[in-house]
Amino acid sequence: MFHTVLVANRGEIAVRVIRTLRELGVRSVAVFSDADAGARHVTEADVAVRLGPARALDSYLNIERVLAAAAATGAQAVHPGYGFLAENPVFAQACADAGVVFVGPSARVVELMGNKIAAKRTVAAAGVPVVPGRVEPGMSDADLVAASTEIGYPVLVKPAAGGGGKGMRLVREPAALAEALRSARREAAASFGDDTLFVERFVDTPRHIEVQILADTHGNVIHLGERECSLQRRHQKIVEEAPSVLLDAATRARIGGAAVDVAAAVGYVGAGTVEFVVGTDRPDEFFFMEMNTRLQVEHPVTELVTGVDLVAEQLRVAAGEPLRITQDEVRLTGHAVEARVYAEDPARGFLPTGGDVLVLREPTGAGVRTDSGLRAGTEVAATYDPMLAKIVAWAPDRAGALARLDAALAGTTLLGVTTNIGFLRRLIGHPDTRSGRLDTGLVERHLEALTDPAGHALPGEPTADDALEVFGLVGAVGMVPTGSVVDPWDVPSGWRLGERAWSRWSVAAPGGAGGSPAREVAVQRAADGRLLVRLDGGGPRAAELDWLPAPTPGQPADALVTVDGRTRRWQVAASGSTIWVGADGFTWALAERRAESGADAAxxxxxxxxxxxxxxxxxxxxxxxxxxxxxxxxxxxxxxxxxxxxxxxxxxxxxxxxxxxxxxxxxxxxxxxxxxxxxxxxxxxxxxxxxxxx
Structure with missing residues (x-):
């Protein structure tokens, strides 16, 4: 085994690789940009080396600087994680030329399978079925238009390089193709440095099934079962699970065997994933889509159902060791489901967000695993990928795994950055998800309901009204002016010489062009200390707020809030003029709107x-x-x-x-x-x- 390994990545995957290196007794080297100087992966590694400015091209994508860091720290191998340089054949070859082991397949295989056109041709020659389409290299826009007409709409426009849904466009009619090609080429060039495109038939109600393979330098190739990755949005995976509820034992063996054939055909070494598309109405028929020559984001679900540490196996294979298990020894036990936590706002079209992590509580417990690059104080900027963490749950059966994952998400607190956690809870609670009626279009079909609690609220889900009431109660009870002299008229408790008055706020969620319509929340403290809360001029409701424990000024706190007899635990934190409140995985960023800005923002x-x-x-x-x-x-x-x-x-x-x-x-x-x-x-x-x- 190596004595020192450099992790050429950041965020949750860097933290995850470092964890296995620590368990193996291997010295870990982290690299970082100026934007990540205080990041979690930097502090958890044994050694950390600065690469350069925040821009990825000047840091994480700079091959010379990464290899210089490896040389300076005596690293014998480089683990690329996923993204950045993980599927870059130039980097794989540069590592070999520098005498550093690239933890992955050879540069030749990375280049072959990274080019989707060449990969499909190679796989088809090996007898593995592929999705019908035109996969000729160097096709112009005119060629692509002609090919789409020949194949028949709808079609998928896909980049020849890269993966992760970047540059992929679903086109349902000819009039939309020109703009799709322009956008796809631009995004592919920006993501992979290559704007080559091809087209293939779009399979109706498709399911995305992928197979995890392991191969060593001694000719051994095995698969570790499949993962279902059909819950996607814009071709980006959101929730993944293992095994798939679609496949029976016979199909599982066939698709696993096809994945092994693909790996063997190209002389693959290391951990990789062979991805297939399967029609919902024909689960016994599958087509090769692509091969990812790296660790996948969703690898934890395979680890939980097989008991195999894929990173450890990657490192052993890279060190020249044979696989420690045979195909007959692979066992799938129980069920695992993973949810990806993104810095995005589902209510605003999933636009990326950012900010400082004010409060972070990640779930733990039996059958729960969290892979995260976060900690309190982390600044989430728009510089890199929006994925923040992955929350994974295992149970003896699928229903138990989904229930455990939902509880884990509900127990996650992240204030300061708007995320998709509430959306994830609604998605895994959707009847189609629960029943296993999945396909890659499910999320888009139910998007309005999943992003609007009025359309698909979970039982007992906290609402915007609940959040506004908490904002008002915190303002009346918890916001006390500080200083040597406090004017009682400035205390938002409703204190007056006679009867106590209502403390009123006009509140709107901050951000968003044009803002959002203001809501009014009012709180009154009676002479006997009881609280009343009122929204938008409606009727008063009995309320209580108990801090757990008494808050320290300027610090986040927890509170038990009771309104009309119903009690919920809330987390509260302030950032400038914004008050963040959260409960059960749902969060709101609220701030007082001044009277002069109260016009109808619509x-x-x-x-x-x-x-x-x-x-x-x-x-x-x-x-x-x-x-x-x-x-x-x-x-x-x-x-x-x-x-x-x-x-x-x-x-x-x-x-x-x-x-x-x-x-x-x-x-x-x-x-x-x-x-x-x-x-x-x-x-x-x-x-x-x-x-x-x-």
Missing amino acids: AGEHSGEARSPMPGTVVDVRAAPGDVVEPGAPLVVVEAMKMEHTVVAAVAGQVKDVLVRVGDSVALDALLAVVEPAPDGTADEAADSGPPRL
């Missing part, structure tokens, strides 16, 4: 101002001053955390100004462009000109 939708819906980088400018545009016309494309968002015109008119250029960094709500509304009354002169003042 009017802002008719403004000619185009603002950035997220912090990020401008990757394309689609309009110029003087252009005449219609509502919905693309103006600027902003990218953050590997996700693109096109900002469009809200009104018909003429572009008056474009304030950004490609490469500019922009903040949330930054003004990008201005459209002078056409003089036809479409613009509302009373529209609020900007976001709420907090």
Whole structure:
């Protein structure tokens, strides 16, 4: 075994690899950019080396700097994790040239299987069925249009390099193909440095089944069963499980054998994943999609049902050891499900978010595993991928695993960054998920219900009304002015010379172009100490707030809040003028809206101002001053955390100004462009000109 291994990655996967290195007694080396100087993976490694500035090209993607760090620390091997350089054949070859072991397959295999066109041809030659399509290298847009017509719509446009859903576009009609090709090429070039595309038939109600394989340098190849990864959004996996409820024992053996054949055909070495698409109505028929020549994000579910530490096996194989188990010894025990926690806001179209982690409590307990790169104080920026953590649960059966995962998510507290945890709870609680009626379109079909609690609230789920009541109670009970002299009139307790008054707040969620409509919350403390809370001028409700324990000024705290006899434990933290409240995995960022900003924010939708819906980088400018545009016309494309968002015109008119250029960094709500509304009354002169003042 190696004595020193450098982990060429960051976040939760770096922390996870470092954990296994520690268990094996191997010295670990972390690398970091300036943005990650205080990150968890840096402090948990034995040694840490700075690579460069925050930009990935100057740090995590800089091969020379990574190898220089390996040389400086005496690292014998480099574990690439996933993402960044994990599937870069140039990096794999550079490691070999430098005399450092790349923990993965050879550069030749990485290049072969990383090019989806070459991979499909190789696999088809080995007798493994592939999805029908046109996979010729170097196809122009005209070639792709012709191929799509030949295949028949709907089609999937896919990049020849890379994976993870980046650059993939589902096109259902010919009119949408040109824009899909342009967008796919841009995203593929940005993600993988290669804008080559191909097209294949889109399988209706497809299920995404992938098989974990292990291969050593002694000719042994085995599979460790399959994972179901059908719960996706925009081709990005959200929830994964092992084994799949779709496959019977015979099909499991066949698809596993096909994955082994793929690995053997290319001389694969290490841990890898062979991905297949399976039609819901034909579970015995599967087609090869691609092979990922690295560890997968969802590898923990395989580890939990097989008892095999895949990172440890990767390292042993890379050190030249033979596999320690045979195919006959592989056993799948119980069921495991994983949920990915992202820094994104499902209520705002899953746009990337960010901020400082004010409170972090990650779940533990029997059958629960958390892979995370977070800790309290971590700054989540738009620089890298939005995935923050993975929460995984195991149980003897699938129903038990889902129940345990839901409880783990409900027991997770993350204040300071808006995440998808509440959305994940609704998704795994959806009847189709519970029953195993899965396909890759499930999330999109039920998206409105999953993101709107009015459409699919969990039993007892905390609501926005509950959060507003907590905000008001915290304001009346917990916010006390400090200083040498406190004016009693400034204490938000309702104190007056006569009867106590109602303390009132006009509250809105911060952020978002145009803001959101204000809500009123009012609290009154009676002479006997009882509390009453009222929303939007409605009737008063009896309330209590008990701190657990008494809070320290300026520090996060827990509170038991009882409204009309129902008690719930809440977590509360302040950041500037924003109060974060959370319970059962759901969180809200709330702030008082000043009276002068209380106009109906919906009017802002008719403004000619185009603002950035997220912090990020401008990757394309689609309009110029003087252009005449219609509502919905693309103006600027902003990218953050590997996700693109096109900002469009809200009104018909003429572009008056474009304030950004490609490469500019922009903040949330930054003004990008201005459209002078056409003089036809479409613009509302009373529209609020900007976001709420907090």
